[in-house]
Amino acid sequence: MAKIKSSKNATKKETIVEKASKLFFEKGFSASSMRDLAERVGVEAASLYNHIRSKEELLQEICFKAAQHYTENIDAIEKEDTPFIQKIEKILRFHIDQMINNYEVVQVVDRDWKHLSEPHLTNYHNERRAYRKRITAIVEEGIRRKEVKDIDAPTAVLIMLHAVSGIESWHRSVQKISAKDLEENILLILLKGLGK
Amino acid sequence: MAKIKSSKNATKKETIVEKASKLFFEKGFSASSMRDLAERVGVEAASLYNHIRSKEELLQEICFKAAQHYTENIDAIEKEDTPFIQKIEKILRFHIDQMINNYEVVQVVDRDWKHLSEPHLTNYHNERRAYRKRITAIVEEGIRRKEVKDIDAPTAVLIMLHAVSGIESWHRSVQKISAKDLEENILLILLKGLGK
DNA sequence: CCTACCGATCGGTAGG
DNA sequence: CCTACCGATCGGTAGG
DSSP states (O other): OOOSSTTSSSHHHHHHHHHHHHHHHHHTTTTOOOOHHHHHTTTTHHTTTTTTTTHHHHHHHHHHHHHHHHHHHHHHHHHHHHHHHHHHHHHHHHHHHHHHHHHHHHHHHHGGGGGGOHHHHHHHHHHHHHHHHHHHHHHHHHTTTTTTSSOHHHHHHHHHHHHHHHHHHHSSOOSOHHHHHHHHHHHHHHOOOSOO | OOOOOSTTSSOHHHHHHHHHHHHHHOOTEEEHHHHHHHHHTTSSSSHHHHTOOOHHHHHHHHHHHHHHHHHHHHHHHOOOOOOOOHHHHHHHHHHHHHHSHHHHHHHHHHGGGGOOOOOOOHHHHHHHHHHHHHHHHHHHHHHHTTTTTTHHHHHHHHHHHHHHHTTHHHSSSOOSSHHHHHHHHHHHHHHHBBBB
16 A cells, blocks of 8 residues: 655665666666666665675566566456456556556566566566466456457467556657556557457 | 478578577577587587578578568568458458567567678667558547557557467476467457457 | 687675 | 675687
């Protein structure tokens, strides 16, 4: 409930992780240097290591915090007693919201999670697979109840999750469309299709 | 027409670019070293520079060759005298095919084009925008002719292009679904929607 | 195509 | 939090 948004009462480590998210988003994890990061934080590179153990720890923080956020959301949706097509809609709305309001983190996680080292790499990979499986189960139940078209559920999940990631480009564009309109358009396309 | 597919009569430079595509796909452009690449090609790192000018030239080759391929396809589709909803379907089929049969290149281009230096970065960015605009124009004409739902066309294009990129995960998965079934499922979802 | 090597930069540590 | 510095690795060149 207590959402801290880059405010002054954030830990120094939190500040570092936040600056790292933006840096990694802009340059990618591998092309980002600790000296780059230190400059943005406003200290010397060596000083960062009083708050973090390594560059990779930053990536771990980013990836697993995001994963936890995703898990909490799917927990809540699974518990709800609503039609399955509505659960799918809520999952989509959550991902759209994340991509609009937390896109640096989302993009870094999607693009750079492969740079995690073991055992974190395997752990993260498993979390990712588990998350997709839970969404797949919801889609499959939706199909069984005739609320969803008879499609291959894992394929549908891949499309749902990746279609939404396209909004990243929206941030850089002229943004002639509002965030709300964007959300409704995406839902319309994915739920009802492009064709008339 | 003459498609050479990693055959023996490829130039040494072509071999290097091909190996680079796979390496960049696996590790990302920035995390790939020329010594990595040299080992895969079977020579010393210094020897690569008899065939290429720099590491970045490899990325340029990959990005602009792909861009040319995309442009040729949209050229052909624009010329066709078919319903616009069919043009959209053909665009989708082209991208699905690329993602299934040429996924290393597609992924490298999408993930690492930002590491191009000027003036290539701007050139590539412009080509990308122009390509999307041409697809957007097709979607808009489809809407005008009532073949396509009345949606925000740029948003639809973002979704189309990114939804397809989700298939990359399909490669890593168990592949219980065939390429043909995958293609038909994607088209069904994007053209007709998830809902029943 | 190789050996030998360059300057630059990297992530990270020691010690205060 | 800083100065000073480490070994490793990077992209790339010289010269044959």
